[in-house]
Amino acid sequence: MDYGMISKLEKARRYAQERERFKVNSLTVTMDGTNNPHVVHYENGNWTCDCDFFLTRGRCSHTMALELILEGMIEVKQEA
Numbered sequence: 001m002d003y004g005m006i007s008k009l010e011k012a013r014r015y016a017q018e019r020e021r022f023k024v025n026s027l028t029v030t031m032d033g034t035n036n037p038h039v040v041h042y043e044n045g046n047w048t049c050d051c052d053f054f055l056t057r058g059r060c061s062h063t064m065a066l067e068l069i070l071e072g073m074i075e076v077k078q079e080a
Contacts, residue, residue, distance in 0.1 A: 023073060026041075044075070047066075
């Protein structure tokens with residue numbers, strides 16, 4: 001690996017530790033749930049999941065897990 005790439009790798013590691021630098025605007029994730037895989041989408045502060053629980057409640061364990069993983073990198077909507 002050349003010196004230029006080594007310095008970029010070091011910079012990438014530093015950035016990865018500074019989570020406040022990142023703002024996620026949209027994301028699609030396939031998550032292996034306990035029973036089935038689920039597709040979760042995040043777009044400009046709004047979550048969707050293809051699981052039945054999300055369809056009735058507007059939140060589910062899949063979206064909440066991603067909220068925890070992405071804490072500080074996504075817009076948090078205030079619940080009414």
